[in-house]
Amino acid sequence: MKKIHVTTKVNGDEVEFLCPPEETLLDALRDRLGFSGAKEGCGTGDCGACSVTLNGRLVCSCLVLGAEAEGAEISTVEGLAHGGELHPLQQSFIDNAALQCGICTPGILVAAKALLERNPDPSDSEIRYWLAGNLCRCTGYDKIIKAVKIAAAEMRGETA
Amino acid sequence: MQFVTAQSTAEAARLLAESGGAARVLAGGTDLLVQMKSGMVEPATIIDIKKIPGMMEITEEDGGYRIGAGVPGQMLGEHAGVVALWPGVVEGCELIGSTQVQGRCTMVGNLCNASPAADSVPPMVAANAVARIEGPDGSRDVPVADIPAGPGKLNLKPGELITSIFLPARPKRASDAYLRFIPRTEMDIAVASAAVSLELAEDGSIAHARVALGAVGPKVALVEDAARAIEGTTLDDAALDALMAACRAACSPINDKRGTVEFRTQVAGVLAKRAALIAKDRAGEKQ
Numbered sequence: 001m002k003k004i005h006v007t008t009k010v011n012g013d014e015v016e017f018l019c020p021p022e023e024t025l026l027d028a029l030r031d032r033l034g035f036s037g038a039k040e041g042c043g044t045g046d047c048g049a050c051s052v053t054l055n056g057r058l059v060c061s062c063l064v065l066g067a068e069a070e071g072a073e074i075s076t077v078e079g080l081a082h083g084g085e086l087h088p089l090q091q092s093f094i095d096n097a098a099l100q101c102g103i104c105t106p107g108i109l110v111a112a113k114a115l116l117e118r119n120p121d122p123s124d125s126e127i128r129y130w131l132a133g134n135l136c137r138c139t140g141y142d143k144i145i146k147a148v149k150i151a152a153a154e155m156r157g158e159t160a
Numbered sequence: 161m162q163f164v165t166a167q168s169t170a171e172a173a174r175l176l177a178e179s180g181g182a183a184r185v186l187a188g189g190t191d192l193l194v195q196m197k198s199g200m201v202e203p204a205t206i207i208d209i210k211k212i213p214g215m216m217e218i219t220e221e222d223g224g225y226r227i228g229a230g231v232p233g234q235m236l237g238e239h240a241g242v243v244a245l246w247p248g249v250v251e252g253c254e255l256i257g258s259t260q261v262q263g264r265c266t267m268v269g270n271l272c273n274a275s276p277a278a279d280s281v282p283p284m285v286a287a288n289a290v291a292r293i294e295g296p297d298g299s300r301d302v303p304v305a306d307i308p309a310g311p312g313k314l315n316l317k318p319g320e321l322i323t324s325i326f327l328p329a330r331p332k333r334a335s336d337a338y339l340r341f342i343p344r345t346e347m348d349i350a351v352a353s354a355a356v357s358l359e360l361a362e363d364g365s366i367a368h369a370r371v372a373l374g375a376v377g378p379k380v381a382l383v384e385d386a387a388r389a390i391e392g393t394t395l396d397d398a399a400l401d402a403l404m405a406a407c408r409a410a411c412s413p414i415n416d417k418r419g420t421v422e423f424r425t426q427v428a429g430v431l432a433k434r435a436a437l438i439a440k441d442r443a444g445e446k447q
């Protein structure tokens with residue numbers, strides 16, 4: 001089978017890879033490029049563990065083909081922290097115990113970051129609707145919503 | 161399997177025709193990739209149409225809007241002009257899946273997946289939206305209502321694909337609405353749904369209406385009797401009762417664990433009534 005050569009940008013850096021035509025972007029990111037932050041929970045668009053942004057839009061990378069990434073810009077959870085410093089969302093998830101096993105966390109962080117870029121001050125129900133496609137089986141959603149709200153306030157410069 | 165990024169609609173149509181049914185168009189992939197994963201479809205060729213010029217664009221045309229076949233739901237919802245003119249179509253499209261699905265899912269993919277429960281289809285039918293089709297014999301325009309042929313089946317000829325959806329112009333005092341019933345508040349498939357589009361006369365009565373139902377038959381149904389039941393009225397109780405009765409008479413749903421025949425039929429009427437009231441309020445606010 002002929003492999004496809006793909007050139008794309010991940011977290012601002014140009015990368016290239018070879019993949020078979022049916023390979024998902026999720027598998028290409030994890031197995032060819034070493035970005036193992038995005039997880040496969042379901043592989044069918046239901047759980048959001050594989051969330052990344054593709055040309056600025058939040059998507060399930062399990063429902064994107066690797067070949068579609070040609071010329072695109074992708075952001076993954078690996079792009080959140082700068083140097084040794086965690087993103088306010090990441091710090092808030094730790095401080096507010098918004099993760100247990102952590103499988104859902106990378107997808108939720110990427111999704112929450114995309115929300116706060118559009119809406120720096122979302123209400124509880126706006127956060128819940130935005131994150132409806134991100135399933136968590138252990139932490140419970142209340143802590144996740146709270147962690148997003150606290151990070152949002154901090155990013156608006158409202159709390160210490 | 162082969163993956164092709166089509167550069168033109170002519171190339172996409174040629175590849176589709178040459179494949180003898182073994183090729184699939186890829187728009188947002190939120191149905192296609194799930195079906196490939198489960199082994200339900202095994203295409204020999206995948207034709208990505210999103211890089212064809214115009215596919216990711218929304219353009220004004222004759223007072224209406226042409227929506228490219230690659231435009232995702234979220235982008236439709238960001239377009240103030242479309243939201244103002246056809247709010248019911250936008251709300252149907254925005255109900256598809258999660259935020260992640262919204263980043264990819266298209267109205268055309270929703271239509272071409274040919275599910276009777278597809279959320280953007282009833283409002284497109286109520287809007288009298290028109291699909292532009294390109295194929296080996298050139299281009300033709302077909303009302304969206306005439307595209308579905310039954311569950312999983314379309315009235316498209318070999319080699320044909322849809323390149324855009326046209327949402328027409330409408331008078332100032334006109335609007336639309338879409339409602340669905342699902343057992344949860346998010347991320348579920350409609351058990352019954354209804355879309356109503358209407359235009360108001362000078363005196364505030366309904367000059368013209370179109371009513372479409374989803375998930376209560378083998379394909380989305382335009383219910384002419386339901387529209388006639390409310391035209392000339394101000395949506396008084398008698399008119400709303402007649403609307404509900406006409407909708408229920410048009411239902412032939414399946415019976416399954418998600419909804420009985422009786423339940424789906426009952427709810428379709430209620431949803432049509434509520435959608436009609438919302439559409440009338442929206443139209444009234446525009447004067």
Ligand SMILES: Cc1cc2nc3c(=O)[nH]c(=O)nc-3n(C[C@H](O)[C@H](O)[C@H](O)COP(=O)(O)OP(=O)(O)OC[C@H]3O[C@@H](n4cnc5c(N)ncnc54)[C@H](O)[C@@H]3O)c2cc1C
Nearest residue numbers: 045185187188189190191192257266269270272278279322
């Ligand atoms: C988690 C999840 C939740 C969902 N929730 C909903 C929901 O609430 N409501 C709902 O209605 N749907 C739902 N869906 C189904 C799906 O997202 C929609 O049907 C969506 O609109 C499909 O659009 P797409 O662009 O992704 O289509 P694709 O998957 O790209 O294509 C779908 C089909 O149409 C064909 N096709 C696509 N474009 C064209 C074209 N231009 N010309 C000819 N054929 C074409 C493809 O070959 C394929 O057979 C959900 C899916 C997922 C994964």
Ligand code: FES
Nearest residue numbers: 041042043048062
């Ligand atoms: S792995 Fe992609 S949504 Fe579950």
Ligand code: FES
Nearest residue numbers: 100102104136137
């Ligand atoms: S922390 Fe385990 S699934 Fe969310």
